[in-house]
Amino acid sequence: MKNNSFRMKFMLKHFYGAIIGAIIGTIAGAILGWSHTSTLMGAVIGAEAVLILGLMESSESLDNAIVDYGILKTMDAKWQRRYMTWGMPIAVVGMRFTFPVLIVSAIARISPWKTIHMAMFEPARYAAVLTGAHNEIAAFGGAFLLLISLSFFMDEDKNEHWIGFIEKPMQALGAVATLPMAITILCVMVAAFCVPGGERLGMMVSGLCGIIGYILVKDGLGALIGDPSAAVGMARRAGLWSLLYLECIDGSFSFDGVISAFAITSDPVTIAIGLGVGALTVRSLTMMMLKTDALSELAYVENGAFFSILVLSLLMFLGVRVEVPDYVTGLVGAVFIGAAFWASLRRLARQKAMREALQPVMAQDPKVVLIGEVRSGEFVDERLKGRPQW
Numbered sequence: 001m002k003n004n005s006f007r008m009k010f011m012l013k014h015f016y017g018a019i020i021g022a023i024i025g026t027i028a029g030a031i032l033g034w035s036h037t038s039t040l041m042g043a044v045i046g047a048e049a050v051l052i053l054g055l056m057e058s059s060e061s062l063d064n065a066i067v068d069y070g071i072l073k074t075m076d077a078k079w080q081r082r083y084m085t086w087g088m089p090i091a092v093v094g095m096r097f098t099f100p101v102l103i104v105s106a107i108a109r110i111s112p113w114k115t116i117h118m119a120m121f122e123p124a125r126y127a128a129v130l131t132g133a134h135n136e137i138a139a140f141g142g143a144f145l146l147l148i149s150l151s152f153f154m155d156e157d158k159n160e161h162w163i164g165f166i167e168k169p170m171q172a173l174g175a176v177a178t179l180p181m182a183i184t185i186l187c188v189m190v191a192a193f194c195v196p197g198g199e200r201l202g203m204m205v206s207g208l209c210g211i212i213g214y215i216l217v218k219d220g221l222g223a224l225i226g227d228p229s230a231a232v233g234m235a236r237r238a239g240l241w242s243l244l245y246l247e248c249i250d251g252s253f254s255f256d257g258v259i260s261a262f263a264i265t266s267d268p269v270t271i272a273i274g275l276g277v278g279a280l281t282v283r284s285l286t287m288m289m290l291k292t293d294a295l296s297e298l299a300y301v302e303n304g305a306f307f308s309i310l311v312l313s314l315l316m317f318l319g320v321r322v323e324v325p326d327y328v329t330g331l332v333g334a335v336f337i338g339a340a341f342w343a344s345l346r347r348l349a350r351q352k353a354m355r356e357a358l359q360p361v362m363a364q365d366p367k368v369v370l371i372g373e374v375r376s377g378e379f380v381d382e383r384l385k386g387r388p389q390w
Helices: 002-037 040-059 062-072 077-085 087-108 112-121 123-132 134-153 164-173 179-192 197-224 231-261 268-292 301-318 326-364
Strands: 373-375 378-380
Touching (some): 002 040, 040 326, 062 077, 062 231, 062 301, 077 231, 087 112, 087 123, 112 123, 197 231
């Protein structure tokens, strides 16, 4: 009982920052609401908007947390901490405020400073311009996320398959290195031909920018950052590269959330605060999973997260033709990750049952060596060669 209580406290301590951030964000939302209306009801509405946006962002970002967990495992402790300290300002100020400002600035063909003025004093006009850029944003984010998911499923070194009849053929196609790029370009072109003629070029350019952005972040920045000749330089380069990659993934996930947030409030600062509260909660969840190694035995959860990203990217492309409700995109992640979690638990149960069944055999013959992993009910040994095995 004491161990369970200690483990619970250890897990909860990772959310202290998120709880404090939510309290500060709610107070800030109330102050903003009061400043706009000078009424108590306005303060209540501002605080409520922050809480709703935080819940929306955190509930729709489970797959983001799991993907981030997989990347953070490869980073050293210093860069894992910087994921929270450096990464949060980038996520809130950069991806959830500055990036939408730059989009509106490009579309309206005005300077970023004038765009910020518009956001502060003409929020309805700002929201209209940003919402009108939905197709271009969907093309950029859809291309980036599609490449992330296809690169995972077509990785020839991937050794865990949850839905084998889908994942195994996709992995086999990974022998063609440029196939993920070709599929993504095809999806961008098909989506572009689903919009009126005057919008096609903008969509294609945005989709290509998403592809170029992925290439630069995934492969290009590592060659440009740090000193490759020194071990310290290599560590710094790898850490910074991974952090930037994480922030780009986070930004791709947040695009639709920023646009949807204008249905709740037209104040861009309130939106940035609310989505920032959700982002802090998601990052706290990621760090909790990392420090407790919570997913180490749940073999299929990562696969479920990437299936969610794959479907989400396709829904972003589909959204240029038909309206996809926000709850659908939220349910996609919950369904895939929930199903993968259940499948992982079933696998653990099968492993435990098989080990218990084999205990008598191992007790009778000490020469029998039983190691490896149980995959679909079979023991696979790749390490002990030339030694007795069962």
